[in-house]
Amino acid sequence: MSKDLSKRDDLVVDWRRDYHAVEKYRFIHRFLPSAEENKRSVLLSTKSLIVYCALVLIITGLFRVIPLIFPNVLGFATNINVSDLLTETNKKRSEFGLSSLKYSNTLSEAAKKKAEHMFQNNYWAHVAPDGTEPWDFILGENYDYIYAGENLAKNFNTSGDVVDAWYNSPSHKENLLNKNYTEMGFAIVDGKLNGYETTLVVQMFGKPRLPVQVAEVSEDKPAVEMNPVPAEETPEVVPVPADSNVEPAAKPVYQEPGAVKPLMDVRMASRWLTLIMGGFVAFLLGLDVWYSSKKGIIKLGGHTIVHLSFLILALVGIWIVLVPGSIL
Amino acid sequence: MNEKERHLAEYLVFGVLGIALLIAFIAFRENRGILRVISGLESLLYVLWGIIHHSREDRLSKEIVSEYILLGTFVFLLLLTALSI
Numbered sequence: 001m002s003k004d005l006s007k008r009d010d011l012v013v014d015w016r017r018d019y020h021a022v023e024k025y026r027f028i029h030r031f032l033p034s035a036e037e038n039k040r041s042v043l044l045s046t047k048s049l050i051v052y053c054a055l056v057l058i059i060t061g062l063f064r065v066i067p068l069i070f071p072n073v074l075g076f077a078t079n080i081n082v083s084d085l086l087t088e089t090n091k092k093r094s095e096f097g098l099s100s101l102k103y104s105n106t107l108s109e110a111a112k113k114k115a116e117h118m119f120q121n122n123y124w125a126h127v128a129p130d131g132t133e134p135w136d137f138i139l140g141e142n143y144d145y146i147y148a149g150e151n152l153a154k155n156f157n158t159s160g161d162v163v164d165a166w167y168n169s170p171s172h173k174e175n176l177l178n179k180n181y182t183e184m185g186f187a188i189v190d191g192k193l194n195g196y197e198t199t200l201v202v203q204m205f206g207k208p209r210l211p212v213q214v215a216e217v218s219e220d221k222p223a224v225e226m227n228p229v230p231a232e233e234t235p236e237v238v239p240v241p242a243d244s245n246v247e248p249a250a251k252p253v254y255q256e257p258g259a260v261k262p263l264m265d266v267r268m269a270s271r272w273l274t275l276i277m278g279g280f281v282a283f284l285l286g287l288d289v290w291y292s293s294k295k296g297i298i299k300l301g302g303h304t305i306v307h308l309s310f311l312i313l314a315l316v317g318i319w320i321v322l323v324p325g326s327i328l
Numbered sequence: 329m330n331e332k333e334r335h336l337a338e339y340l341v342f343g344v345l346g347i348a349l350l351i352a353f354i355a356f357r358e359n360r361g362i363l364r365v366i367s368g369l370e371s372l373l374y375v376l377w378g379i380i381h382h383s384r385e386d387r388l389s390k391e392i393v394s395e396y397i398l399l400g401t402f403v404f405l406l407l408l409t410a411l412s413i
Contacts, residue, residue, distance in 0.1 A: 046391070049398035056405040060412065196360065274406045281402065300387075302378055302395045306342060310374055313346040314367075314403045317353040318410040321363065 031284065032291045038299050044284050052281060059273055063266055074269060075262030080201060082108070082186045084159030089176060089184065089203070092167055096177050104206065107185025110137040111202035114150070115189035122194055124328060126150060138204060147180040149205040152328040154198050157265075162201050165327045172327060181205040197267075271322045278315045282308060338381050345373055360411045367407035371400040 030042040042048065066074040082103075090100040114137045117128060127133050134150040151172050156162045166172035175181075187202045285308040292299065349370045356362045378396035382388040 046394055046398060049395075049402060053398065053402050053405055056402070056409060060405075060409045063409075064412075194360075270409055270412075274410045278403075278406050300389070300391070302382065302392050302399075306378070307395075307399050309342070309346060310399070311403055313349055314370075314407055317349055317367075318407060320350070320353045321357060321360070321410055326357075 031287055033288050033295075033297050033299060035295050035297045038297060040288055040299060040301060040304070041284060044281075044288060052277060056273070056277060060270070063270055063273075067262070067266055072262055074264050074266050079158045080156060080162060080188050080199065081159060082188065085163065085186050085188075085201070085203065086184070088159055088163035092163065092176055098177060098179055099182075101181055101184045101205070104143075104183035104185045106141045106143045107138065107183055107204040107206050108187060109185070110141045110143060111150075111185050111187035111204045112189065113137045113140065114204070115187045115191075115200045115202045118200060119189065119191035119193060119198075124152070124154065124193060126152065126328065134204070138206060143206060144209045145206045146209050147178070147205070147207040149175040149178060149181065151175050151203040151205075153201040153203075154193070154326055154328075155267075156199070156201065157268075162327075166203075169327055175203075175205055178205065180207055182207045267322070271318075274318050274322075275315065278311060278318070282311045282315065285311065334384065338377075338384075342377055345370065345377065364408065364411050367404055367411065371404035371407075374403070375400040 033040050039045075063074065086101075086103055093100060114134060117132065117137070118124060121128055121130065123129055135148060138145060138148050151166050153162045153165060156165065163176070166176055184203060184205045186204075187200070189200050189202075191198060191200070193200070285304050288304045289308060291297070292304070349366070352366045353363065356366070375396045378400075379388065379393060382392050
């Protein structure tokens with residue numbers, strides 16, 4: 001027995017002298033828990049967790065500062081443009097045998113005014129808190145119409161995603177495929193809504209009043225049909241409370257064709273930062289659960305499976321929040 | 329309440345907290361101010377859950393408290409980053 005123990009001690013001494021074996025052991029236990037010490041992996045130690053918290057704070061801070069100093073490197077970018085929105089909308093219409101809509105500068109100007117009004121008054125709705133309706137913007141551009149409609153979208157990354165989202169919503173689809181319209185206009189505007197960087201897309205449809213059609217309108221019949229979204233689906237207006245700490249909306253930025261786009265979109269960068277860092281720690285916790293159960297390691301810390309579940313729930317929550325885009 | 333039932337009740341509370349977090353994230357997706365408050369509360373409740381659970385098991389230590397605080401802070405910071413952009 002004593003001979004065996006001394007043999008084992010010799011083996012341990014030999015192993016400790018083997019530089020490569022020690023290095024390999026150290027490397028493995030950066031990721032895997034240690035059976036000898038009943039501890040989590042080095043990368044899940046208290047010090048490592050402090051480093052991760054600090055890293056998230058520093059990188060988040062950089063994401064705030066870099067867009068101000070180097071807007072060409074990191075900023076708010078989307079691949080939405082008027083040309084693609086027009087093409088995608090008309091593509092959907094052609095699938096149903098409907099005529100293509102013509103691009104209207106007047107409707108685009110009305111859409112731009114609507115987007116500007118939303119940023120200035122901090123709301124996201126068809127009808128403004130002050131009661132201003134989409135038709136007010138259209139009529140404000142001296143566009144006399146028989147039929148008119150409006151679709152809204154925010155925070156999408158591509159024109160295709162915007163049109164697909166509208167197409168998948170019955171009330172918006174009704175606008176996209178309405179045979180009464182002959183023209184449409186768009187505005188894609190960046191700004192701050194409720195304190196957050198937002199890209200708004202406003203799509204306005206219309207059919208201008210023609211002299212022949214005016215003659216056909218009887219007096220007791222309304223001369224116009226207003227068709228943004230069905231009344232029952234019009235979401236409530238969400239104005240910013242007067243006493244909130246939200247800064248006044250900054251001047252909106254219109255996306256001009258050919259404008260310089262940043263190399264990286266800050267929203268995408270933030271999404272990947274949170275998912276990569278959270279995913280990395282979740283991966284380490286998963287390894288801990290698997291290796292500990294395989295080797296029968298009983299550690300003295302908290303429940304790894306609870307930590308892992310909490311982190312996974314948070315990552316799912318982040319995914320829900322960061323799935324781009326909403327329509328109205 | 330025996331040991332097994334107590335554990336079950338505690339894990340049930342944890343599960344409810346987790347599901348509540350997800351429901352809140354879906355329900356208040358457009359209101360990030362509320363989501364920030366919810367994230368802070370969830371992280372705080374997670375730390376409290378860990379402390380209460382381990383103290384009832386008579387194995388609460390400084391290391392365990394710091395582990396829950398750090399994990400809770402890490403998750404809160406991740407959520408805050410996602411919600412601040």
